[in-house]
Amino acid sequence: MANFKAFFGPLILSFLFTSLVSATFYQNISPDQLRSREKLTHIRFYFHELITNEKPSLIIIDPPKIMSNSPLPFGSMVVIEDPLTIGPDVESRQIGKAQGFYLSATQRAGLDLEIVMGMTLTFFEGEFNGSTLSLLGRNEIINPVREMPIIGGTGAFRFARGFVLARSVKVDYNKGDATVEYNVYVYHYPSTTSSSHHHFNEGLHFMTDPILNKI
Secondary structure (H helix, E strand, C coil): CHHHHHHHHHHHHHHHHHHHHHHHCCCCCCHHHCCCCCEEEEEEEEEEECCCCCCCCEEEECCCCCCCCCCCCCCCEEEEEEEEECCCCCCCCEEEEEEEEEEECCCCCCCCCEEEEEEEEEECCHHHCCCEEEEEEEEECCCCEEEEEEEEEEHHHEEEEEEEEEEEEEECCCCCCEEEEEEEEEEEECCCCCCCCCCCCCCCCCCCCCCHHHC
16 A cells, blocks of 8 residues: 555646646636727828937947948848827827837848838827737838738737738938838727727827728
8 A cells, every 4th residue: 555655646646736737727718708899990190210310219230241232231120219190290299109120131232122020009199098009010111002910919909900001101211211101900809997088189090990890
């Protein structure tokens, strides 16, 4: 009996411990427990890249040691903190900021730039004050309109999924300054703990798009 306990005792304890951990490791939650329904929201704002500014909104990290006539040689990494405004003028009201990075991902020379962007869009005002959207995708800057995926979010943008259409409004390829219009289309479950439910005074920029809601 003593030999039986000595041999099987540790195995039984190990089984019980493994079962207990497995039983409490995760929990299945029904989507019905969400207190709000998924909705589709359209947001429009302007993204500003400021290099010639007194306080530049980006910095190039350890540029590659290669000869190139491209303003952003292959392998370049850029870190950004760019303002997001409600209008195309950089002096218009700031409603958020974009923080993240992008990488030059093409070996072609010249201005035909392709970058991979990863960034978080943080909003300061309106219904989405304090909420964020996360974006990761390829941006072929030379194209008039580029599409990039929304891969997540926080606050009012929990469970976010969608896409961004980016359209260049003004670009100085020599100096690097740029203004880009962003149209965001995002499905999300809004937070039930949001402290603000007010829209922007300017109108529909931060309201659920009534046409898209019917899709």
